[in-house]
Amino acid sequence: MAVPKKRQSRTRTATRRAQWDVIKAPTLTLCANVACGAPVRPHRVCSACGMYRGKQVLAVALPADDAAAAAAE
Numbered sequence: 001m002a003v004p005k006k007r008q009s010r011t012r013t014a015t016r017r018a019q020w021d022v023i024k025a026p027t028l029t030l031c032a033n034v035a036c037g038a039p040v041r042p043h044r045v046c047s048a049c050g051m052y053r054g055k056q057v058l059a060v061a062l063p064a065d066d067a068a069a070a071a072a073e
């Protein structure tokens with residue numbers, strides 16, 4: 001087993017552990033649905049259009065304006 005040659009300073013240990021609580025901005029990509037293009041997290045269903053890997057997997061409610069227009073037709 002590897003044995004440390006020198007004791008690590010408290011500052012060095014604390015600096016390493018300080019990274020545990022760092023909050024990073026989530027990675028965002030653009031929705032693969034060309035008609036949508038909303039920013040989405042990778043490997044997740046798009047909440048704007050409900051598509052994942054080219055398939056409709058979620059029924060997404062239309063915005064109020066579109067729903068009213070669809071009902072009027």
Ligand SMILES: [Zn+2]
Nearest residue numbers: 031036046049
């Ligand atoms: Zn989308």
